[in-house]
Amino acid sequence: MEIQLNRTLVIISILLSVIGIVVIYSATRDETGLGMSRYMLQSMWFVIGIGVMYVTSVLPIRFLQAITIPVFVLVMILLVVVLVTGTVKGSSRWIRLGFIGIQPSELAKVAVILALAQYLSQIRTNLRRPSVMTTCVVIAALPVFFILSQPDLGTSVVFGAILCGVLLWAGWSVLELMLLVSPLIGVVIGVVTGFDWITWSVFILIVAGIMYLKWPPRFVTVFLIAAHLGVGLGAEPIWDSLHDYQQRRVETFLNPQVDPKGAGYQIIQSKIAIGSGGLFGRGFLQGSQTSLAFLPEQHTDFIFSVIAEEFGFVGSITVLVLYLVFILIGIYIAMNVKSRYQSLLAAGCVSVFIFHVIMNVGMAVGMLPIAGVPLPFLSYGGSFLMTSLILSGLLLNVWRHRFDY
Numbered sequence: 001m002e003i004q005l006n007r008t009l010v011i012i013s014i015l016l017s018v019i020g021i022v023v024i025y026s027a028t029r030d031e032t033g034l035g036m037s038r039y040m041l042q043s044m045w046f047v048i049g050i051g052v053m054y055v056t057s058v059l060p061i062r063f064l065q066a067i068t069i070p071v072f073v074l075v076m077i078l079l080v081v082v083l084v085t086g087t088v089k090g091s092s093r094w095i096r097l098g099f100i101g102i103q104p105s106e107l108a109k110v111a112v113i114l115a116l117a118q119y120l121s122q123i124r125t126n127l128r129r130p131s132v133m134t135t136c137v138v139i140a141a142l143p144v145f146f147i148l149s150q151p152d153l154g155t156s157v158v159f160g161a162i163l164c165g166v167l168l169w170a171g172w173s174v175l176e177l178m179l180l181v182s183p184l185i186g187v188v189i190g191v192v193t194g195f196d197w198i199t200w201s202v203f204i205l206i207v208a209g210i211m212y213l214k215w216p217p218r219f220v221t222v223f224l225i226a227a228h229l230g231v232g233l234g235a236e237p238i239w240d241s242l243h244d245y246q247q248r249r250v251e252t253f254l255n256p257q258v259d260p261k262g263a264g265y266q267i268i269q270s271k272i273a274i275g276s277g278g279l280f281g282r283g284f285l286q287g288s289q290t291s292l293a294f295l296p297e298q299h300t301d302f303i304f305s306v307i308a309e310e311f312g313f314v315g316s317i318t319v320l321v322l323y324l325v326f327i328l329i330g331i332y333i334a335m336n337v338k339s340r341y342q343s344l345l346a347a348g349c350v351s352v353f354i355f356h357v358i359m360n361v362g363m364a365v366g367m368l369p370i371a372g373v374p375l376p377f378l379s380y381g382g383s384f385l386m387t388s389l390i391l392s393g394l395l396l397n398v399w400r401h402r403f404d405y
Helices: 002-028 038-058 061-085 104-120 130-148 153-170 174-192 197-214 218-241 244-254 265-276 303-335 340-364 382-400
Strands: 095-097 100-102
Touching: 002 038, 002 303, 002 382, 038 382, 061 104, 061 130, 061 340, 061 382, 104 130, 104 153, 104 340, 104 382, 130 153, 153 174, 153 340, 174 197, 174 218, 197 218, 265 303, 265 340, 303 340, 303 382, 340 382
Parallel strands: none
Antiparallel strands: 095 100
């Protein structure tokens, strides 16, 4: 089983990365003036990433634990540096080293997973103490503070997924996690329903029912009451204070036809590309949306649409099955290791993959808002590809040391 799991994880990681390079070539082959082609840059990062994945997979567990705090501090420093020096497309997200750009926010995902696993593995009882919850939230929220300043909302949301995934694996129930994120859900419901007080009141009753069933600690109860009061009283004024283009983005998600030539253009073109692929697709290099560049960001956020157009339903399902097998293996690893630290480490890695796949595919088919969340292994971007391969290496490492305590 050890050889089979290791081999399967490695094969899927490499296969998805190679598919990504091929599709990036199709999506960007006609671009000019870029110096080194995007697919060549991605290939370079892939070769480096495979080496990094191997190194990550063989590092001693004690070494990973020893470098957790230094790595976390270093990444926070890089996030500060990038705000001062890094600017790409009007956003401060990259540190430039010649033609290579490093995105510290991607490395922050690894740092937060290591830190949460390290901290929670030492907590054996009463995970719901105020001090424990505060520490976990601070670990996850600290990079978010800097990343939101870049600004990069899509990457920021990933850290909430990591926190929820690790807490769930550590012993929190689904209902407790629902309570934790319920203020955010309340905001979404308010926007979707146009701040209808009847709908929002029904939601509050549901939250109150969950609180009655779970009976959370007093400080959690006080926090939830204050948060929901703030949402109820402040959501509409906050909405009114948003710029017109920010409101249009939300409205476009709910109805892309509201602004078909503006904010809704990406969603509409993505749906056209996916729908035109049919069962077997138009063929490699034959996608009209791709070759005519109708679909913006087709090599990054909307690379799934390129796959669907050129390789059809069969190609799309094949990619999704590969992700499913990868995630199921990750969950199996988290369930079958002796060490609590390693189990939490694996759970954090799996949480990242689950969030990215659901968000990116949901975004491409118009079921979720456009949030700039790339697809693991496939989307163009050296930092994100490197992070995906590092997380894969951590899963391999955990399985390699599954009998350690």
